[in-house]
Amino acid sequence: MSDKQVRVRFAPSPTGKLHVGGARTAIYNWAFARANGGTFILRIDDTDPTRSTDENTQIILRAMRWLGLDWDEGPEVGGDFGPYSQTERLDIYKKAAQKLWDEGRAYPCFCSAERLAADRAAAQERKDPFQGYQRNCRNIPADEARARIEAGEPYVLRIKVPEDRGDVIIHDAVHGDVTFNARELDDFVIFRTDGTPTYNFVTVVDDAMMGITHVIRGDDHLSNTPRQVMVYEALGAPVPTFAHISMILGADGKKLSKRHGATNVEEYRDAGYLSDAFVNYLALLGWSLDGETTIVPRDVLASKFSLDHVSKNPATFDPKKLDWIQAEYIRTLSDADFADQIMVPELHEAGLIEGNVDYDEAWVDALAAIVKPRTKFPADVATVAAPVFATAETLVYDEKSVEKGLAKEGMGAILDAARAALDAVAADDWTPEAIDAALEPLPEALDLKKRVVFQAVRVAECGNMVSPPLGETMALVGRADCMARLDRARTIAL
Numbered sequence: 001m002s003d004k005q006v007r008v009r010f011a012p013s014p015t016g017k018l019h020v021g022g023a024r025t026a027i028y029n030w031a032f033a034r035a036n037g038g039t040f041i042l043r044i045d046d047t048d049p050t051r052s053t054d055e056n057t058q059i060i061l062r063a064m065r066w067l068g069l070d071w072d073e074g075p076e077v078g079g080d081f082g083p084y085s086q087t088e089r090l091d092i093y094k095k096a097a098q099k100l101w102d103e104g105r106a107y108p109c110f111c112s113a114e115r116l117a118a119d120r121a122a123a124q125e126r127k128d129p130f131q132g133y134q135r136n137c138r139n140i141p142a143d144e145a146r147a148r149i150e151a152g153e154p155y156v157l158r159i160k161v162p163e164d165r166g167d168v169i170i171h172d173a174v175h176g177d178v179t180f181n182a183r184e185l186d187d188f189v190i191f192r193t194d195g196t197p198t199y200n201f202v203t204v205v206d207d208a209m210m211g212i213t214h215v216i217r218g219d220d221h222l223s224n225t226p227r228q229v230m231v232y233e234a235l236g237a238p239v240p241t242f243a244h245i246s247m248i249l250g251a252d253g254k255k256l257s258k259r260h261g262a263t264n265v266e267e268y269r270d271a272g273y274l275s276d277a278f279v280n281y282l283a284l285l286g287w288s289l290d291g292e293t294t295i296v297p298r299d300v301l302a303s304k305f306s307l308d309h310v311s312k313n314p315a316t317f318d319p320k321k322l323d324w325i326q327a328e329y330i331r332t333l334s335d336a337d338f339a340d341q342i343m344v345p346e347l348h349e350a351g352l353i354e355g356n357v358d359y360d361e362a363w364v365d366a367l368a369a370i371v372k373p374r375t376k377f378p379a380d381v382a383t384v385a386a387p388v389f390a391t392a393e394t395l396v397y398d399e400k401s402v403e404k405g406l407a408k409e410g411m412g413a414i415l416d417a418a419r420a421a422l423d424a425v426a427a428d429d430w431t432p433e434a435i436d437a438a439l440e441p442l443p444e445a446l447d448l449k450k451r452v453v454f455q456a457v458r459v460a461e462c463g464n465m466v467s468p469p470l471g472e473t474m475a476l477v478g479r480a481d482c483m484a485r486l487d488r489a490r491t492i493a494l
């Protein structure tokens, strides 16, 4: 690597939302910048005015924020090399093209679409391996070209690929050396008839002016790269290091698309994936820390990411692995962090806790301890915690659970015995341990199976058979309401 300060960019086109493939490219650029003490630039490639929208730009910025990929230069933060939207840089592109034209490195071409089609057909006929532009207008004298332009003849501007350029070798950091024959490169268009510049031109003008040292992007752009190298050379700008990262495939080996499920970042956010887990998962699609570590927290990624651990093989998107990583992130949160980051916001969202009600910290932590192991996605919190926030009147009894665990002969006797046992637990001793100890002897005393007894009490207290541990839940609910629940359930039990 050169000793130049690393400058990288992520340059999405706002023609749609942020796709997981784009997000992974963004993550690699961000991590590469952070790991090298470099600069991460966000540039909006909105040169296609018919398909780019401000709304999509806003969605992309929001997704970048949610992913936690802070950019050092770009929209909303500014920087010394702006503006950072291509539509605002048209004058810059015009000047750059004019300079190349003045220097004889670009030239106007007046060929009509019909002429180009006829040339292509003729090349096919004679089985010419090169079927691109035949360079008809390369040698039109400057005076003649000027006169035709002044007479209003439409033209495009083409780059002049030097005759003697030879092979163009891309030293790709992922793919190794990739060789293209310069003779097969078109003198491609850099400005269209309507005065708009093309992708291969503007990208290089921007990357050169913004001092980009490493271009990390999807390998669908590898075939554009030799043309872009021609633009760097014409501009007299240093060619950056390229790193083309592999495609992301679905389980069927085809390019990841809607057919495989969610493909936009915001769909994952809305489904309740944690940003940290999602970034960790995407980072591993084509990069690895050491070939085996699966949990790579953001700070490790930002210090250890390197291009030599990026694979050139396509990566397969595996939703099961993503879910596993998500579960790991939730599992390893402390109860207090789980409460702060996930549980309390979800309880607010679900209206289970209100604005300023001051919950006792120990109570919140105790709740987190039983809710966390049952949470795969943040939205599970409200379901798991619902019995705790209910009252004897509002508790919802699950029909199936009642049928199986409560509305059966002999269940009334269980509830009566439970009530008597719990009555003996003093209000200031209402702890999970005391509750469990009070209920413990019941199966033997009633000569019933443990499962039957506890199922009946569980349904009575929690409304269902799958709630968190009984003693813990009842302690959180409080003594008075637990008793009232037993009384209500007694009217159902036989």
Ligand code: GLU
Pocket: 011, 012, 013, 045, 203, 216, 217, 221
């Ligand atoms: N705007 C291009 C894209 O979204 C950027 C390609 C590049 O990184 O050069 O594919």
